[in-house]
Amino acid sequence: MRRAAVIGCGRMGAFTSPAVREYAPACWFPLAHAEAVQAHGDLELAALCDPSAEGLARAQAHYGVARGYADHLSLLKAEELDLVTVATRTIGRAGIIADCFDVGVRALHIEKPLCSSVAELRRIEAMEAGGDLFLTYGTVRRFFPIYRHAVTLASGGDYGALREIRATLGQGALYWTHPHAVDLILMAAGGRRVEAVQARLAGVERAAGAMTIKTDPVIEAATIWFEDGVAGHIGRSPGMDLVLSCQSAELTVLNDGHGLAISDYSGANPYPDRQSVTVGFDPEAPAGTLAPIRELVACLDGDATARRSNAANRRAILTGQHILFAMVQSHLESARPVALDAVDPAIVIEARTGGNNA
Ligand SMILES: NC(=O)c1ccc[n+]([C@@H]2O[C@H](COP(=O)([O-])OP(=O)(O)OC[C@H]3O[C@@H](n4cnc5c(N)ncnc54)[C@H](O)[C@@H]3O)[C@@H](O)[C@H]2O)c1
Structure with missing residues (x-):
């Protein structure tokens, strides 16, 4: 043991x-x-x-x-x-x-x-x-079979190229909620390199003359741009969904993993055919x-x-944290796109809400 x-x-x-x-x-x-x-x-x-x-x-x-x-x-x-x-x-x-x-x-x-x-x-x-x-x-969530199955389907090519990833976790704070959204986006993006991050935040309280953010700001809107033009979006829409938009279909992990749905566009019909997916993963498996x-x-x-999987997961942990800092940097510069290596090394996020921190 x-x-x-x-x-x-x-x-x-x-x-x-x-x-x-x-x-x-x-x-x-x-x-x-x-x-x-x-x-x-x-x-x-x-x-x-x-x-x-x-x-x-x-x-x-x-x-x-x-x-x-x-x-x-x-x-x-x-x-x-x-x-x-x-x-x-x-x-x-x-x-x-x-x-x-x-x-x-x-x-x-x-x-x-x-x-x-x-x-x-x-x-x-x-x-x-x-x-x-x-x-x-x-x-x-990146370990749960339902999310893995959705990402496998979206990246498999049957629905064309992946174009856009949306993590809708409601109106949430940068540190409290959105490490989850960022990680889901990185998971869905696979090994794609992050080109830049843009973000507009609310409730940013900065210590005078320092790069210290005292609060845990709300993300109003943020985009993570990947090397091949794939975009990962975070907004304030309610729900707990991961939406993977491919050229000819949208795959959605619904309600934090309660279900998986595919909206498939085919032929001349401009409206999608919506189906629930129930095979390919075990929804009850302990994770x-x-x-x-x-x-x-x-x-x-x-x-x-x-070990191979963990090496990729470690990269995502570190990249995800860089992205949170880049979101602050982008916000402070009027939401301009910021590369991960262009972040001020003096940034500190205390993320205080009430008497506690995130
Ligand atoms: N993964 C998720 O879905 C998820 C959900 C909620 C919270 N969180 C994160 O988990 C972390 C903990 O959140 P929580 O809701 O459990 O908080 P909590 O306040 O309920 O628990 C934190 C515990 O850590 C203890 N603690 C503080 N300093 C310590 C120290 N130096 N050494 C040992 N123990 C210490 C506190 O006494 C407290 O019991 C937060 O960073 C939060 O962002 C993650």
Whole structure:
């Protein structure tokens, strides 16, 4: 058995919110990190960590875990761990990732967003460049069979070339909601290179004379332009859909994975033929956070397919974070297209809402 620990025992770490439990489709579960670790047959949930004594005790009792720590340094000092999951809020997360790396942990599942600043992102990139760090991320839809099937169909050529990707996750904030939209767009775009990012945000509160954004701005509209003209759009439309527009059809993963529909245009009829797709994926297969954790364990076991998949997933995690910073840069420059390497290295996003950060 490999030994794992969860850092941060709130909603994502330990206690999935009742609304998600009630409404999300089956493919979202097990979602809480601790639950996913315990669902993996080759992992022992060896320890939990949270500075809230009450939260820690509650999680320890719920999961039957004897060893609990109030801070991650004590955890890392006392426990030999193969895999760590990080479900704290974003500020400070990059430091936790670095501390895990420094003691030799090589498999990390990290909540989104990855980090708070461009400087932190560069440090994480340097760790990842060593090639022996396996990472997965809280944007878990990319692991669900229904999303994978939709992307396979859209990129297979039967419907012509992919032209446009839309992630409609409602009116959402850059850090709280839209790491998910960005990741879905990157997943659908495959390995296409990002050419530029344009964004118009609302609620940007900037610290005087600095590149620090104090708030978590709403994305009013954003476009990610890929090398071959494919465009990924994020707006404020309600719904929880991923829409993949090809030359002759539109494929939509509906309602966070509740269903998949194809609107197919053919012949002289200008109106699409709409069909539900029910084959090619298992809507009930347990995925949630267990799916990325399975990939991490397979990477540790030396599985070549998992390692290839993880290399692509790591690129998407890092690129996705660059895109969030580029959206801020674009907004500050009147929504002009910004290349990912043209982002001000001084950008910090505190993403504060009320008394908390994203
Ligand atoms: N993947 C998703 O769908 C999804 C959904 C909701 C939230 N999130 C993300 O997950 C993260 C956590 O969100 P949440 O809703 O679970 O928050 P939360 O406030 O419920 O939980 C965070 C927990 O981390 C603990 N914590 C804070 N600092 C810590 C530290 N240094 N070491 C250990 N524990 C620490 C807190 O005491 C708290 O228990 C956020 O970044 C959020 O953006 C992801």
